[in-house]
Amino acid sequence: MYTQGLDQQGKEPQGLQPRESAERLTAFQARIDAEEKIEAKDWMPEAYRRTLVRQISQHAHSEIIGMQPEGNWLTRAPTLRRKCILLAKVQDEAGHGLYLYSAAETLGTSRDQMVADLLSGKAKYSSIFNYPTLTWADIGTIGWLVDGAAIMNQIPLCRCSYGPYARAMVRICKEESFHQRQGFDIMLALSRGSAAQKAMAQDALNRWWWPSIMMFGPSDKDSKHSAQSMAWKIKRFSNDELRQKFIDVTVPQADFLGLKVPDDELEFDQETAHYRFGEIDWQEFYDVLAGNGPCNRERMQVRRNAHQGGAWVREAAQAYAEKHAAQAA
């Protein structure tokens, strides 16, 4: 679902490894420049590998953590049809997590290691999921805005230079587009509904707008890994370009819904044919990223509880498999 600020965390690439001669690096870059796909067994610079493991595993973790805010409304979905659609969406997210962990495993890091890094707090996930889903309209808004922003980020990843990631993204993007439409459809029903439903929709937009546009990550001037990721064609557009594109597409949708985007400075600029928008509160972004969002601790606790609570089950499965392998031998 949700790549965001994915190039923000993790250690700086270390110095050149001895096997990374200038010639090899030049040849690698030439393959990238020729739009060739890099495959799992191909030679690649360590920094390229690390960047991808970080980005793909953060993307996988985001899918898994993202199941929680939406899961929060599964038991209370207002109709059986909405409940089924939301459940199918949450199930897709678990599935996206699985393909993404598999794509990352092709780079030599095990899923167990990636999950351990998530649970220890070493690995990050998209900050958007550290906001709470307080009403049913939040479910519509997540689909409409959060999945909408995710699609903007992810469509270019289908052309990412790393083959296994690019191919996983093709399938994920198809499903995300369905998720975005279901979100917009919830918003449409609310905006055509009673005064209470319209107020619920507006309130949700007020709370989710700014966190959604923060999903594209810091402004280009502050984005420390962007230039290298662009050169490696892991990233195709800058954070600010994608953010602008998202705002340009989304504001008319809000107008169509009869909702007001909570930005007094929002204005269409005839000359540039883009919307101008107000200043983003980057302090909030960095606070949530640092662990101080409304639900950071709760989200992690749910994952840790599931992992710890399931330890006896995994041990039993292992013991059973070993016992029966021994018997078969």
Place this chain on the structure above:
Amino acid sequence: MNNEQALFKYVVRLGDNALVLAQRLIEIVADGPELEEELANANFSLDYLGQARMFYSYAGEIEGEGRKEDDFAFRRPDREFENVLLVEQPNGHFGDVIVRSVLFDVFYLLQLEALSACSDDRLAEISLKTAKEIRYHLRYGSQWLIRLGDGTEESHGRVQDSLDQLWRFTGELFDGDETDELVLAGFAGPDLDKLQAAWTSAVAAIVEEATLALPEDQWMAGGGRDGLHSEDFGYLIADMQHLQRAYPGLNW
């Protein structure tokens, strides 16, 4: 009660069992021991929900008073739900969830197989489709029960306890009433005595392979099919119906 009314009531009960179990399973959508188990759980919940929708829609057609699937799910008080008590039991740990599913799915599959040959074509058709899904759920559940029973000392103890605790809700599955009798007589529906014999031997086989002990005969709870539920059930219904109750009569 005439045959038509009995069929209606019977189909609503099928919907209630499926919906209440789905509702329990989605409470633990992000709480599995592995990601694959979370995916399976979401998949199974989706199947039960889909089944509930088919049963409720069909019940509405039989009744002919214009009630739709959501009227059955969201606009009936908890005393009107006639699911068996087994499916409403709180989740507990993974072993409890698996034991609850296996005990119910063995019954449900036998019931659906019998209904696939009943004389009501629509019910037979829905049951045939549903049986395919439940056959897979049961394969998954029984494999897990075997792994847990025959896994470690801890897992063996835990699932034996799950089995002992949930066993008292299995008597109700076969405790037929007038509705069951009319559906048996009028539509060649399931014969509960035959179902019980088949259930007992199927469950015994799984329990044996899982190296567990069948609980001794004990007192059996009942009442679900008279709308007499456990205290927890009121919360399940309140939670599920929250929006429809708070904002009645709106489109969502």
